[in-house]
Amino acid sequence: MASRHSAAGHGSRLMKASISSASSLVGLQLFSRGFTFILNQALFRLASPQVFGTAAIQFELVLSTILFLSREGVRNALLRAWPSPDEPNSTKLTSVDTVKSTNLASVPALIGLPVAITTVCLYGYAASADTQSQPRFRPALWIYALAAVGELCSEPMHNRAMGEVRTHIRVRAEGLGITCKTIITYVALLYDSKQGHYAGTHALEAFALGQLTYSTVVFAVYVIHFGWPSLWPKRLQHRSLLEANQGMWKTTISAYFDPTILQLSMTMTSQSVVKHFLTEGDKLIVSWWSPLQDQGGYAIAVNYGSLVARIILQPVEEICRVFFSKVLSSSNTSAAAPSRARSGVDASAMQQASEALMTLLSVQLVFSFLVVTFGSLYLPIFLNMLLPRQYISTSAPGVLSAWIWYIPFLAINGGLEAFFSSVATPKDLNRQSRWLIVFSAIYLLAAITLYNLHFGDTSLVYANIINLTARIGYVLNFASSYFKGHERAYQLAWRTLMPTWQFIAVSVMSLFAISCNGRRIDVMDIVATAGRKALLSSAVAMHVALGAGLGILSIATWWTTAGNSLISRTRAKTA
Structure with missing residues (x-):
C-alpha cells in the first residue's frame, strides 16, 4: 500500500512538473516565434525566392537529416532511463546509473560528424545545377553541417535537462538561440542587400551564419548551467555477472553502455530513417520535382502553416513523451517484455496514463474543431497581410489553406506518437517500422496521384493527411491493445472523446x-x-x-x- 501511494505521489509530482514544463515550452515558442515572425516579414523581402527556397527547404532538410539520424533514438531511449531526482529513493542512485545515461547521451555527438559528412557529400552530389550555381553555395552548406555538429554537442546537457524535467533551462537556451539566429540572419541579409552590384552574393551564407549562431548560443547557455559536457563515454566501474560471460565485443560495449537501453536506442535510430522520410517527405519531393524559384513559395507557406504546430503542438508532444516515459517507466526498458502484457506497471500509474491520454485527445479534438471552423473562414482575409507580394501569385495561398485541414491530424498524431514512443518495446518498434514502410508507399502514391490530378503543391499536404490518418489508426490500435493487455484491463472509452x-x-x-x-x-x-x-x-x-x-x-x-x-x-x- 505504501509503495502504491508513493508511486501515485510521484505520478502527481510528475504531472505537475509536466504541465509546468508544457506551459514553459509553449511560452518559449510563443515569444520566440512571435518575435521571429516580425523579423521574418522583413527577412522574406530581403531574400529572393530562390535563396529562401534553398535555405528553408534544402539546407533545412540536410540539417534535420543530420540531427534526426544522430539523436532521435538516443533522446527517446534516455527519456525512459535518465535517473530523476523526483523518483523515490533517488538519493540512493549510484554513480553508475548516471554514468550509463551520460555515456549514451554522448553518442549523438560522436556519430554526428560522420553522419554530417556523409549527408553533405550525398546532397552535394544530388543537388541540381541551378542550386549549386548560386553564389557561395558550398561554403554555406558546410556551415550548416558545422552548425548541426555543434548542436549535437549540446545533447548530453539537453537530455539531462529533459530527463530531470528542468525545462526552464531548455527554454532559456533555445529561446535565446532562436532570437539570436533570427537577428543575425536579418542583419547579415540586410548588409548583403546593400552591397550594390554584389548584392545577394552572401545571402545563403547569411542563413547559414544564423543557424551556426543558434547552435553556439544553445551550447553556451547549457554550459553555463551544467558545466562543460562529457563528449566521450566513461568506462563503468561495475558490470553484472551475466555480462562477464558475453563475447569480447558485447563485453566491451557493456563496459560503457547499458545493453538494454543501447539496444532500444539503436532500434529507435534505425526506425528514424523511415520516420524521417515521412516527416520530411514533402521537402524531399519539392526539392526534387519543383523548380528552384517555386520552392520559396512552398517554403514560406509551410513556415506560416507550421506556426501553430511549433508554438502549441510540438511542446505538448515533447512533454507528453516525458510524462508517459516516466509514469510507465517500470516496463519501458525491458526488451524482453511482451508487447501486450505490462503487468509490471503500477496500477495507479496505468490509470493515470490512460486518463492523461484520453484528456489529451479530447482537448485536441476540440482544438481541431476550432481550427477548421474559424481558420478556413478567416485565413483568406489575412493572406494579403501575411504574404509578400511576390508570393501571392505562387502556390503559397493554396498550401496555407490546405494546412488548416492538416493541423488537426498533426495534433492528434503528435500526442499518440508521444505515447507510443514512450512505452513501445523493441518488438513494437520493429513492427511499426514495417508498417511505416507501407505508410511511406501510401504517401508517395497519394502525392503522385494528386499531382497528376493537378492539385499542385497542395498535393503534398493532402498526401500527408492521408499518411497521418493511417498512422493515427495504427497507434490507436496499439494503445487499445496496450491497456487491454494490462492485468487490470483498462479500457479506453474512445466514444467519450467526441x-x-x-x-x-x-x-x-x-x-x-x-x-x-x-x-x-x-x-x-x-x-x-x-x-x-x-x-x-x-x-x-x-x-x-x-x-x-x-x-x-x-x-x-x-x-x-x-x-x-x-x-x-x-x-x-x-x-
Missing part, C-alpha cells in the same frame, strides 16, 4: 453565421480591392469581430459542458 453536441452545434452555427455575413458584405471583394488595408474597413473589422465573439462563445460552451469537469479531474490527480 466533443459535446452543444459545442458542435455552436461551432456549426458559427460557421453558418460567419459564411452568411461574409457573403452579405462581399468580404473577399473588399480584401481583393483594398489588399493590406482591408482591416481598416469597418465592414471587414466587424466581420473579424463577429468571428472572435463566436469563437469565445464556442470555447465557453465547451468549458461549461465538458472542459471544466475534464480539467477538474486532471487537477484532482495532481493534488
Whole structure:
C-alpha cells in the first residue's frame, strides 16, 4: 500500500512538473516565434525566392537529416532511463546509473560528424545545377553541417535537462538561440542587400551564419548551467555477472553502455530513417520535382502553416513523451517484455496514463474543431497581410489553406506518437517500422496521384493527411491493445472523446453565421480591392469581430459542458 501511494505521489509530482514544463515550452515558442515572425516579414523581402527556397527547404532538410539520424533514438531511449531526482529513493542512485545515461547521451555527438559528412557529400552530389550555381553555395552548406555538429554537442546537457524535467533551462537556451539566429540572419541579409552590384552574393551564407549562431548560443547557455559536457563515454566501474560471460565485443560495449537501453536506442535510430522520410517527405519531393524559384513559395507557406504546430503542438508532444516515459517507466526498458502484457506497471500509474491520454485527445479534438471552423473562414482575409507580394501569385495561398485541414491530424498524431514512443518495446518498434514502410508507399502514391490530378503543391499536404490518418489508426490500435493487455484491463472509452453536441452545434452555427455575413458584405471583394488595408474597413473589422465573439462563445460552451469537469479531474490527480 505504501509503495502504491508513493508511486501515485510521484505520478502527481510528475504531472505537475509536466504541465509546468508544457506551459514553459509553449511560452518559449510563443515569444520566440512571435518575435521571429516580425523579423521574418522583413527577412522574406530581403531574400529572393530562390535563396529562401534553398535555405528553408534544402539546407533545412540536410540539417534535420543530420540531427534526426544522430539523436532521435538516443533522446527517446534516455527519456525512459535518465535517473530523476523526483523518483523515490533517488538519493540512493549510484554513480553508475548516471554514468550509463551520460555515456549514451554522448553518442549523438560522436556519430554526428560522420553522419554530417556523409549527408553533405550525398546532397552535394544530388543537388541540381541551378542550386549549386548560386553564389557561395558550398561554403554555406558546410556551415550548416558545422552548425548541426555543434548542436549535437549540446545533447548530453539537453537530455539531462529533459530527463530531470528542468525545462526552464531548455527554454532559456533555445529561446535565446532562436532570437539570436533570427537577428543575425536579418542583419547579415540586410548588409548583403546593400552591397550594390554584389548584392545577394552572401545571402545563403547569411542563413547559414544564423543557424551556426543558434547552435553556439544553445551550447553556451547549457554550459553555463551544467558545466562543460562529457563528449566521450566513461568506462563503468561495475558490470553484472551475466555480462562477464558475453563475447569480447558485447563485453566491451557493456563496459560503457547499458545493453538494454543501447539496444532500444539503436532500434529507435534505425526506425528514424523511415520516420524521417515521412516527416520530411514533402521537402524531399519539392526539392526534387519543383523548380528552384517555386520552392520559396512552398517554403514560406509551410513556415506560416507550421506556426501553430511549433508554438502549441510540438511542446505538448515533447512533454507528453516525458510524462508517459516516466509514469510507465517500470516496463519501458525491458526488451524482453511482451508487447501486450505490462503487468509490471503500477496500477495507479496505468490509470493515470490512460486518463492523461484520453484528456489529451479530447482537448485536441476540440482544438481541431476550432481550427477548421474559424481558420478556413478567416485565413483568406489575412493572406494579403501575411504574404509578400511576390508570393501571392505562387502556390503559397493554396498550401496555407490546405494546412488548416492538416493541423488537426498533426495534433492528434503528435500526442499518440508521444505515447507510443514512450512505452513501445523493441518488438513494437520493429513492427511499426514495417508498417511505416507501407505508410511511406501510401504517401508517395497519394502525392503522385494528386499531382497528376493537378492539385499542385497542395498535393503534398493532402498526401500527408492521408499518411497521418493511417498512422493515427495504427497507434490507436496499439494503445487499445496496450491497456487491454494490462492485468487490470483498462479500457479506453474512445466514444467519450467526441466533443459535446452543444459545442458542435455552436461551432456549426458559427460557421453558418460567419459564411452568411461574409457573403452579405462581399468580404473577399473588399480584401481583393483594398489588399493590406482591408482591416481598416469597418465592414471587414466587424466581420473579424463577429468571428472572435463566436469563437469565445464556442470555447465557453465547451468549458461549461465538458472542459471544466475534464480539467477538474486532471487537477484532482495532481493534488
